[in-house]
Amino acid sequence: MADNTARNLSLEDMDRQHFMHPSTSLHDHVKGTPRIIESAKGITITDSTGRTFIDGFGGLYCVNIGYGRTEIAEAIYEQAKKLAYYHVYASHSNEPAIRLADRVIRLAPPNMARVYFGLSGSDANETNVKLAWYYNNLRGQPKRTKIISRWRGYHGSTVLAGSLTGLPVFHNYFNLPVGPVLHVATPHYYYGAEPGMSELDYSKKLAADLEATILKEGPETVAAFIGEPIMGTGGIIVPPEGYWGEIQKVLKKYDILLIVDEVICGFGRLGEMFGCNVYDIEPDLMTVAKGLTSAYQPLSGAIVSDKICAVIQEKSAEIGAMGHGYTYSGHPCAAAAGLANLDILEKEGMVGNAKKLGAYMNAELKKNFADHPLVGEVRGLGLLAGIEFVADKKTKQRFEPKHKIGIRVSGECLAEGLIARAMPNADLLAFSPPLCITKSEVDEIIARTKRAIDKAAGAFRKEGIWQG
C-alpha cells in the first residue's frame, strides 16, 4: 500500500498498467476506466464511484444464492482458522470435502457415485474428458479417443476445454481447437429447423445427423459426447422438444459416454437441482462449478458414475494410483463454502423460487419483447433467458457483426443500472439473476430492459442500421 501511494498511482492506473483481464480488449482497456466493484448485497452490486447496478447476470451465472451472505464468510473463516489447507492426495482427506462429496452425490442423479473436486468449470471438464479416456483404456477400448461437442457449446477456455467450446472467438489466434475433438450442430430450432418441421422432428434429425457422424468416424473411435442441458454462452439455446431423449438413444446404441456440463444449469438455475432432472438425462460424467459455492470460493466437481468408478476401482488393483490431481483439489475452505451455500439454497427454497420466478421472468420477457420489431426470439427456462435481436423479423436476417447490436443494447441496460450480458456469438441480451430474486426485482429488470431496448432501437433507426 505504502509503495503504491509513493508511486502516486490510482487503483485505475494500476489496473490499466498491470492487470491482465479475461475477455477484455487490452487496447480498449488501457484507454478506458475499469469498473471496480466494491460491495454487493442480494442482487445488487456497488462500484467504487458509489453507483449501484442490479446484477441480472449473477456475476457470471454463478452467484446463485445472491451476494453478501455472511454465513458463508463465517464458514470459510472458521474453517481457515482450524485447517486452511491440507492436500487430498494418497487417501488424505478433510471433513468439509467429505461432507460436500456425500451431499453432492445425494443430490445428483442416482447412478452417480463419486466427486473429483477441482477449481473451475474448465478444469472439471478436462478431468471428465481424461476420465472418459482413462475408462476406455482400462476397459480395453483404447481407440475410443474422440470427443463430440457442439458448435456454440461453451465448456471453458483452458486448452482442451477451450477446444470443446464451439465458439470461434475462444479458438482464434490460440491454435485451438486441438486434440480429437469434433463439433456437431447447435440444437437451435429457430434457425436450424426446416420450415414446417416440428420440434420433435428437428430433434430426430439432429440425432440422425449425430449417428451419421459417429458411423463416419467409426463408433469404436468415439469416447464421449459433451453438452450443456441448455447452452449458455453460445446463446441461451433451449433444446427442442425430445432432443436429449433422442441424443441419448444414439449414444447408448454405440456405447458412447455422455458428459453433461451442468456448470450453469446445476444447483437450481432451471428450477430443478440439475438440468439432468429437467430433461431426463442420465449422465456418465457430470461437470459442476459456479452454483456449487455460488462463487464464494472457487470450486468445481467432476461427478463420476458408478459404471466408470467400478472399472477404475477394479483396474487400480493392477495399475496403482491414478496420475491426476491438483494441489487445491478438495480444498477445505472451498468445501466449507459449498456446504454453507447448499444449506442456504435448500433451507430457503431457492430452487423452488427459481422455478416460480423463472416462469414469471420468462413469461414477462415474452410478453414485453416477443413482438418487438427488433426481437427475433425470446427464449429461456427458469432463471436463464435470452432476447435475440434481428435485422429483419420476417426473414430472421441477422445484423452484421460490425454493428455490435447486442453489445450496444447491453450498454444501454448498464446506463439504466442493469447488468444484462451481451453474448459472443449473436446479438443477444442474456439474463441469469441470483435465485433469491423477488417478483418486484424481476419487474424492475423488465422495466429497465424495456427502456434500454427502446432507446437502442431508436438509435439504430436514426443511424440507418435498422429499418424496423
Ligand SMILES: Cc1ncc(COP(=O)(O)O)c(C=O)c1O
Ligand atoms: C457451461 C460451462 N462450462 C464450463 C465453464 C467454464 O467454467 P470456468 O470459467 O469456471 O472455467 C463455463 C463458464 O462459464 C460454462 O458456462
